[in-house]
Amino acid sequence: MDKMNLPVEWLLTKLDSLAVDISYGYTASSTSENVGPQMLRITDIQNNQVNWQDVPFCQIDEDKKAKYKLEKGDLLFARTGATVGKSFLLKEEPPESVYASYLIRVRTAHSELTSNLSHFFNSAQYWQQITEFSSGIGQPNVNGTKLKGLDIPLPPLAEQKVIADKLDKLLAKVDSIKARLDAVPDTLKRFRQSVLAAAVSGKLTEEWRALNKVTGKWLIESADKVCLKVQSGSTPRNNPFDQGGTIPFLKVYNIVNQAIDFDYKPQFITTEVHQEKLKRSIGLPGDVLMNIVGPPLGKVAILTGQYPEWNLNQAITLFRVNPEQLLNKYLYFVLCEGALVRDVVHDTKGIVGQVNISLSQCRQAKIPIPSLEEQAEIVRRVEKLFAYADKVEAEVNAAQQRVNKLTQSILAKAFRGELSAKWREQNPDLISGENSAEALLALLQKERKAEREKLKPNKKTHTRKKV
Secondary structure, X not given: OOHHHOOOOOEEEEHHHHOOEEEEOEOOEEEOOOOOOEEEOHHHEEOOEEOHHHOOEEEOOHHHHHHHEOOOOOEXXXXXXXXXXXXXXXOOOOOOEEEEOOEEEXXXXXXHHHHHHHHHOOOHHHHHHHHHHHOOOOOOEOOHHHHHOOEEEEOOHHHHHHHHHHHHHHHHHHHHHHHHHHHHHHHHHHHHHHHHHHHHHOHHHHHHHHHOOOOOOOEXXXXXXXXXXXXXXXXXXXXHHHOOOOEEEEOHHHEEOOEEOOOOOOEEEOHHHHHOOOHHHOEOOOOEEEEOEEOOOOOEEEOOOOOOOEEEOOOEEEEEEOOOOOOHHHHHHHHHHOHHHHHHHHXXXXXXXXXXXXXXXXXXXXXXXXXXXXXXXHHHHHHHHHHHHHHHHHHHHHHHHHHHHHHHHHHHHHOOOOOOHXXXXXXXXXXXXXXXXXXXXXXXXXXXXXXXXXXOOOOOOOOOOOO
C-alpha cells in the first residue's frame, strides 16, 4: 500500500505492530466422543459462518488448552491451500474450542481495531498483498512471518470506531441485498418447473381451450406410438474419434442447460462408421434428445441444424416425433418437465453410483397428447414465460456483479479515509495529540510488549511458540 493515498492523520504500519498475538494452531487427534474442546478447521468456516455442531471434538493436553483456546474477538486466517488468506472473525463467544494447525490466530488489544482489521481483510488492498505473498511454486501458503509483514492502514482509535460502525451498517445492507439476489435463481428455477407442470397438465391452456371451445380429454400415448423413432446410441470400438471424421458424435456432456453445446470437447466419427456401424442412431436436426445414464438424469435438448446429421453414444436416447401427432418442441418441454424420469426412477439400474433408464422404458413413456393446435399454443406460452424468466435472470446477474463491486468500492473508500473524511473535519481533537494514530501505535506496542512478557517461560509456565 502507498502512504500517499492515506489521510495525513493516518499511519501505514505492519500487522506485527498491531497484534498482541499471532500464533499457529495445534495438531490434535479428533475423537468420536463429545468430550474435550472442539477443533476448528478451515473447512468448518463456510460463508463466513461456523456450524459448531459439525466441528469435531479433539484430544489435547490440559496444559495446552489455554494456549490454543479460541475467544470472542479472535481473527483466524487460512494459511494454505485454495482458501489461503480467507479470514474469519469470532464475533460471539465460541464453545470450548481450539484451532487447527492450518489456521493462524491474530489477537489485538482493542475491539475497534479488531473490527477494522476484519473488514480490511476482505478488501482488495489486502488480497493484493496476500496474492503476492502466496504466489510461487506448489501449494499457495502464507506463513506467520509473511502475515506479520502485511501493510495495514492505521487511523486514530476514535476514527476506527466511526469507520467500523459505518462499514457494519453499509455492508449489512449490501449483504441483505445480495442475499435477496442470491435467492432469485432458485425462485426462477421453481417458476420454470411450475410452468412446465402447468403446460403438460393442461392448466396452462385452460382459458385458451374455453375461449376456443375446445372440448374432450387429452390422449395419453406411449412415446413409440407418437414418435417415428425412439433409439439410443452406441460407441464403436477401435477409437473411431482419431480418424479424421466429419460426423459430430454427441456425449452427455454436450447437453448443457437443456441445449446442445457441441463446442465443448467435440468429437467426430467417419461417414463410414456413421452410416454402417451406427446407422440406427443417426440423429437429424429437430430430434429431441434425453440422457438415460446419470446422475443426473433428465438432461434434454433438441438437435440443431449446426450439422445435417449427428450421432450419439449409448447414454443418450433420441425421440423423432411423428409430425402428424406431436410437435418436437412440445415433446421437449414434456421431457424437461421430468415425469418420464420420476415415473421410472425407482426401477432404474446401474453400477454403484450410476442410474440408468432403459430404451424400453423410454419407448413406453407416457406422453400427454393435446391437439397440434393446442401443442403450438403451449409451446408459445412456455417460451414467452421462459423468456421473461431469462430476462429477470440476466438482470439479477448484472445486479449481483454491481453488488460485488459495491462491496469492494465501500471497503476501498473506508481504507482510503473517504468514509470518515467529514467526521475528521468535525472532530480534530479526537485525532490529534494523545488521540492520534502515533499515540495509538505507541500504546499498542507497549501492550504488545507487556503481553509477550507474560508469555516468557518461567518455572510455572511453558514457552508459547510464536510464529
